[in-house]
Amino acid sequence: MALLELEEVRAGYGPTSVLHGISLEVPDGGVVSLLGANGAGKTTTLRAITGGVRWTGDIRFRGRSLRRMATEEIVRRGIAHVPEGRGICTELTVDENLRLGSHLRRDAPEVKKDYDRVFEYFPVLKQRRRLSASTLSGGEQQMLALARAFLMRPTLMLLDEPSLGLAPIIVRSIFEIIRSINETSQVAVLLVEQNARIALDLSMTAYVLEVGRVAVHGAAAELRSDDSVRRSYLGY
Amino acid sequence: MQEFLQQLVGGLAIGGIFASLALALVLIYNAMGLVNFAQGEMAMLATFVAYALINRGMSYWIALPVTLVLAFGGGIVIQRVVIRPVEKAPILTLVIITLGLATLLNGLAGFIFGYVPRSFPSAFSAQTIDLLGVFISYRDLGVIGVSGLVLLAVYLLLQHTTVGLTLRAAAHHPEASRLLGVQVSWMLALGWGLAAAVGAVSGIMVAPILLLEPNMMQSIIIYAFAAAVLGGIESPIGAVVGGLIVGVTVNLAGAYLPFVGGDLQLAVGLAIIIVVLIIRPNGLFGRAAARRV
Numbered sequence: 001m002a003l004l005e006l007e008e009v010r011a012g013y014g015p016t017s018v019l020h021g022i023s024l025e026v027p028d029g030g031v032v033s034l035l036g037a038n039g040a041g042k043t044t045t046l047r048a049i050t051g052g053v054r055w056t057g058d059i060r061f062r063g064r065s066l067r068r069m070a071t072e073e074i075v076r077r078g079i080a081h082v083p084e085g086r087g088i089c090t091e092l093t094v095d096e097n098l099r100l101g102s103h104l105r106r107d108a109p110e111v112k113k114d115y116d117r118v119f120e121y122f123p124v125l126k127q128r129r130r131l132s133a134s135t136l137s138g139g140e141q142q143m144l145a146l147a148r149a150f151l152m153r154p155t156l157m158l159l160d161e162p163s164l165g166l167a168p169i170i171v172r173s174i175f176e177i178i179r180s181i182n183e184t185s186q187v188a189v190l191l192v193e194q195n196a197r198i199a200l201d202l203s204m205t206a207y208v209l210e211v212g213r214v215a216v217h218g219a220a221a222e223l224r225s226d227d228s229v230r231r232s233y234l235g236y
Numbered sequence: 237m238q239e240f241l242q243q244l245v246g247g248l249a250i251g252g253i254f255a256s257l258a259l260a261l262v263l264i265y266n267a268m269g270l271v272n273f274a275q276g277e278m279a280m281l282a283t284f285v286a287y288a289l290i291n292r293g294m295s296y297w298i299a300l301p302v303t304l305v306l307a308f309g310g311g312i313v314i315q316r317v318v319i320r321p322v323e324k325a326p327i328l329t330l331v332i333i334t335l336g337l338a339t340l341l342n343g344l345a346g347f348i349f350g351y352v353p354r355s356f357p358s359a360f361s362a363q364t365i366d367l368l369g370v371f372i373s374y375r376d377l378g379v380i381g382v383s384g385l386v387l388l389a390v391y392l393l394l395q396h397t398t399v400g401l402t403l404r405a406a407a408h409h410p411e412a413s414r415l416l417g418v419q420v421s422w423m424l425a426l427g428w429g430l431a432a433a434v435g436a437v438s439g440i441m442v443a444p445i446l447l448l449e450p451n452m453m454q455s456i457i458i459y460a461f462a463a464a465v466l467g468g469i470e471s472p473i474g475a476v477v478g479g480l481i482v483g484v485t486v487n488l489a490g491a492y493l494p495f496v497g498g499d500l501q502l503a504v505g506l507a508i509i510i511v512v513l514i515i516r517p518n519g520l521f522g523r524a525a526a527r528r529v
Binding site: 050052071072075076080081083087088089090091092096099100101103104148152 | 398401402404405408409411412413414415416417418419420
């Protein structure tokens with residue numbers, strides 16, 4: 001049984017339907033990419049998983065259906081969702097944002113260790129702890145969002161375009177950290193990306209969406225080496 | 237000079253009362269972008285509850301916390317029963333609902349307690365002490381002390397507890413907060429409860445001065461609006477500073493501007509609202525209203 005299973009998920013906003021029956025799986029501890037052009041339904045898929053949009057079909061997490069579950073409840077079961085736009089609370093300080101990530105945890109000693117890990121990954125966040133999160137650059141905000149998600153100690157992270165708007169060198173270091181989090185903490189990752197090349201490097205499997213349907217899926221290595229897939233869906 | 241300082245301290249005392257009610261307004265404004273026009277009537281009703289408790293022989297210092305707890309619960313009930321069903325309605329609908337709530341609570345108080353003004357006890361004597369030649373009443377000092385304690389408690393709760401953190405996060409970033417496991421809807425209820433309790437303090441502090449009756453808070457709420465607008469309607473600290481400035485201004489204007497006297501003090505409060513909205517619509521502590529879209 002996979003950690004996360006989507007079965008024929010249909011969803012949309014009001015009368016506009018965006019997903020026309022998506023099925024996908026994320027295995028325990030695996031990294032799965034969700035690729036595709038703008039408007040293909042990648043963000044909506046993530047939103048469906050954490051209850052941000054109504055859906056039909058079925059979504060199961062650790063075998064339990066998430067149907068009619070409130071976002072807060074889904075998140076508390078171990079899914080950390082870094083949304084489009086990063087969801088940074090700009091009214092709060094960097095430290096307060098981090099504390100929001102860990103605020104539900106009761107294992108204080110472990111939380112402390114995880115803070116140390118976070119500051120090892122992102123030393124800049126330690127320097128800026130007391131500052132308002134609104135003073136951070138785009139790359140630093142992405143780091144904060146990732147750090148905050150890590151502090152929730154999830155079993156699954158949903159990452160919505162972590163590379164968006166960032167310089168290539170920062171993208172590379174952020175993806176290195178995502179890889180490290182996945183490997184050392186066994187956190188599964190469902191990664192939405194426009195930057196197919198870097199996403200495929202990180203993932204084991206990938207799904208390519210086209211107007212609300214899964215067009216292709218398979219092992220990341222295969223998709224990467226298949227020229228026709230690359231040209232028609234991945235654009236590089 | 238002595239006279240001036242006495243008026244100043246009197247202004248700070250009344251300003252602390254305005255500040256409490258203004259803070260209540262700001263708490264709800266922050267949580268849902270709504271000015272709660274029923275805040276004054278909620279405070280008035282809470283004051284009647286305190287009155288009933290004290291009348292049944294409860295001591296003032298027990299009745300005060302008991303009332304605050306009841307007001308807190310009442311605020312939560314109002315949010316759950318009256319506000320939550322229409323939470324997603326346009327803001328104008330919500331404003332009209334709070335106006336209706338104000339009328340309802342006013343009528344309810346009149347129905348239960350009648351419209352005859354009643355004297356409300358103060359925990360502090362009206363005697364004065366001589367501080368370096370300035371005569372200050374214990375009552376003023378007590379009001380300043382109690383308001384200060386309440387404001388400090390709210391500050392500590394918001395800034396230094398996890399509940400306060402989630403409350404602020406839910407108010408400013410509901411969507412992001414939900415994704416972090418914050419129960420946003422309950423945070424709104426908590427905000428209403430907190431606002432009701434803080435507002436109740438203003439009612440209980442002002443009742444010995446004004447006499448308790450269902451319309452008691454109708455002038456105070458105007459000053460509280462002035463204070464909240466002056467502070468920048470989103471800022472808790474602004475509400476406190478605004479409250480003190482409005483209190484002092486109104487008191488000094490009443491004492492030194494012969495044409496203001498006791499009759500036109502409310503007009504001073506309204507004038508502050510208008511002047512602030514024209515000259516500095518974001519208030520003293522508010523941020524620019526421009527938002528990225």
